[in-house]
Amino acid sequence: MRKPAAGDIAAAIAALSPGPRPSAASARAALGTDVLEEATRVLGPGPVGWAVEWGARALETVVLKESERTDLPVQAIHRSCEVLLLEILARLAGHDFQPDVTDTYRQIAASAAEQAVPFDTVVRSMRACQRLWLEQLLARMGPTLPAEALAAVPLTVAEVMDSTITLVVGDYLAERERLAEGRAAWQRATVQAILDRRPLDIDRAERDLGLTLGHHHTGIVLWRPGGATGPRLNRVAAQFADRLPGATLLTVTAEGDRLWAWLSRALRPGDREREALASVRPALAGTRAVIGPSAPGTDGFRRTHLQALDTARVVEATPTPDDVTDWRTVSLPATVSADLERVRWYVQETLGPLAKDDPTAAEHRATLLSYLETGQSLIRTAEEQHVHRNTIVYRMHRIEELLPAPLSEQRLQIHLALRLAVQYGARTRRRPQAD
Numbered sequence: 001m002r003k004p005a006a007g008d009i010a011a012a013i014a015a016l017s018p019g020p021r022p023s024a025a026s027a028r029a030a031l032g033t034d035v036l037e038e039a040t041r042v043l044g045p046g047p048v049g050w051a052v053e054w055g056a057r058a059l060e061t062v063v064l065k066e067s068e069r070t071d072l073p074v075q076a077i078h079r080s081c082e083v084l085l086l087e088i089l090a091r092l093a094g095h096d097f098q099p100d101v102t103d104t105y106r107q108i109a110a111s112a113a114e115q116a117v118p119f120d121t122v123v124r125s126m127r128a129c130q131r132l133w134l135e136q137l138l139a140r141m142g143p144t145l146p147a148e149a150l151a152a153v154p155l156t157v158a159e160v161m162d163s164t165i166t167l168v169v170g171d172y173l174a175e176r177e178r179l180a181e182g183r184a185a186w187q188r189a190t191v192q193a194i195l196d197r198r199p200l201d202i203d204r205a206e207r208d209l210g211l212t213l214g215h216h217h218t219g220i221v222l223w224r225p226g227g228a229t230g231p232r233l234n235r236v237a238a239q240f241a242d243r244l245p246g247a248t249l250l251t252v253t254a255e256g257d258r259l260w261a262w263l264s265r266a267l268r269p270g271d272r273e274r275e276a277l278a279s280v281r282p283a284l285a286g287t288r289a290v291i292g293p294s295a296p297g298t299d300g301f302r303r304t305h306l307q308a309l310d311t312a313r314v315v316e317a318t319p320t321p322d323d324v325t326d327w328r329t330v331s332l333p334a335t336v337s338a339d340l341e342r343v344r345w346y347v348q349e350t351l352g353p354l355a356k357d358d359p360t361a362a363e364h365r366a367t368l369l370s371y372l373e374t375g376q377s378l379i380r381t382a383e384e385q386h387v388h389r390n391t392i393v394y395r396m397h398r399i400e401e402l403l404p405a406p407l408s409e410q411r412l413q414i415h416l417a418l419r420l421a422v423q424y425g426a427r428t429r430r431r432p433q434a435d
Contacts, residue, residue, distance in 0.1 A: 008149045012141040013093040017046035018053040030055070030078035035099045039086045042095045051089060054136055055081035058129040076107040080164075085133060088160045092153065105164070109171035113179055122172060123165055130161045183208075184253065191252050191260070194302050202298070211248040211264040218244070218269060218277070219292035219304035220261040221312045224284060233259040236282045236289065243276040244269060260305065269294050278326045289324045290315055310334040319425045332416065333423040340427060343420055347428040350417035352404040357429035364402065367395045369418040372411070 029036055029052045039048045058081045059074070083101045090097030112122050134157045142150060190208045193200055206213055220240055222233045234251055237259060241249040247263040254260050263269075269277070277291055292308030294300075307327050314330045315321040317340050327334060337343045348355045354364050367385055371392070374380035378396075382389040400407060407414060421428045 008145055009141075009152060010093040012144050013047055013089050014044055015046070015144070016050040016089070016140060018049040028056075029082065030075060031082050031099075035083070038099070039090075039097060042097045043086070043089055043093065047089050047093075048086065051085035052082055054133060055085050058132055062125060062128045062132060073107055073111040076104050076111070079104050080108060081129060084129070084160065084164060088133065088137075088157055091160060092156050102167075105168050106171050106175075109168050110175045113172055113175035119169070119172065122168065126161060126165050126168070130157060133157065187250070188252050194298060195305065197302070200298070209250055211250055211262070212266075213298045213301060214296070215248075215264045215266050216268040216294050216296045217301045217304050218247075218263040218294045219301075219306075219308040220263065220289055221292075221305075221308045222259040222261065222282075222287060222289045223257060223312070224287045226286065232284050233287065236284050236287050237261040239280050239283060240277055240289070240291075243280060244273055262301065262305070264301075268296070274326065274328075278324055278329075280324055282323055287323065288312075288315055288321065291324070291326045293327050307334065313337070314423060317424050317427060319427075330423065333420050336416065337420065337424075340424065343424060344428045347417045347421050347424075350404070350410070350413055351421065353402045354399065355417075355421065355429060357426060364395060364399050365418055365421060367392065368399050368407075368414070369422065371396065372415045372418070 031039075031052075036048060036052075039051075055078065059078050079101065083099055083104070086099075087097060109122075111117075134154055137153055137157070138150070141153065145153075186208045190200075190205050194205070202213060220237065222236055224233065237249060237251050240261065241247055241263060244263050244265065246267070247265040250262045250264065252260045274291075274294075280289070282289060290308050290311035292304035292306075292311065295303045311325055311327045311330055311334050314334045314337060315325050317337075333343075351365070354361050354368070367381065370384045371378075371381045374384065378389050378392050382392045385392065403414065405414075
């Protein structure tokens with residue numbers, strides 16, 4: 001049996017020629033004269049004409065027809081189609097023809113990345129061209145080639161296309177990363193300008209952030225003690241976005257491995273939607289999330305974020321915080337506790353001996369807080385503390401003796417001190433030896 005020879009394939013390649021009536025697009029080559037002249041020297045005019053024709057047909061029937069975009073880099077794609085076919089033909093014929101078209105592939109990758117064309121769409125289009133060209137090569141060469149020689153055709157076509165796809169995809173991913181870094185930098189700068197109340201071009205800011213500043217905004221701050229950055233916290237942020245239908249999610253990576261997030265939409269979230277946000281259980285164990293109050297407009301964008309940061313400060317100082325904390329549940333300490341040291345001073349000065357770190361003082365604080373929050377009802381306080389009414393009467397008498405100022409004169413201040421003592425726990429206590 002005769003072995004297939006490279007000469008069989010070379011002869012079949014040399015016999016290729018364009019159709020009798022090439023279309024107007026097919027008649028115009030996209031490659032430069034120098035590349036075409038070199039290709040003609042290597043392959044001959046017939047195969048080069050065939051490659052030009054089917055490069056144009058791939059552009060028309062695969063790339064342009066299947067794409068929904070009108071702003072594709074058509075000339076770069078056209079050149080890449082031609083050079084791919086010429087390289088395939090040269091390799092099949094046993095010739096070395098590899099023109100430097102790296103810039104062309106980079107232009108295609110950059111354009112796809114800039115327009116956010118999905119990764120798989122780029123690959124799918126290239127594979128469609130591969131199928132078209134292989135089909136045509138087999139149809140033209142099949143009748144003249146032995147089966148053994150014909151088997152080399154799909155392998156060679158696949159090798160050339162695989163190496164090119166690897167190159168294009170690598171450039172595409174690198175460009176996407178570069179664009180993402182640039183976009184993230186612009187977004188951080190825009191967010192900081194809003195937080196600093198600097199003059200702002202609203203239209204430009206909305207384009208940079210991808211949201212409408214006039215909408216209602218809900219600020220969220222996420223972090224994970226011990227560290228978790230970028231995509232992992234972004235996935236948790238997406239959990240919150242899923243709970244607020246119609247909301248646009250913006251995330252910005254901040255210092256300290258924190259993620260700042262905003263949920264923005266035209267309608268202010270209702271109470272049930274706020275409850276749904278607060279009920280999120282972060283998919284990443286150990287994540288802490290705080291939610292600011294929703295507010296409209298550019299000022300609201302700033303306000304909800306700053307109040308979320310206030311909430312985060314409270315959560316970080318709380319001994320056993322929840323995974324998710326709504327500003328509304330800690331609004332008082334979040335508003336008045338900008339400095340934990342001063343909070344401790346305030347609690348100790350206002351409560352006096354009741355700020356001690358011992359069981360009796362703790363019992364007195366719980367009793368007094370219950371008394372104030374039940375409208376100073378001895379009966380309801382006794383029920384909450386699970387003791388007799390007379391016990392509450394005795395305790396209140398003792399509490400009045402211990403307080404630095406009469407309860408009747410500083411009811412609000414004492415109530416605030418008690419709430420802060422509950423929120424921050426031992427951090428506000430006065431050690432026994434301090435007295």
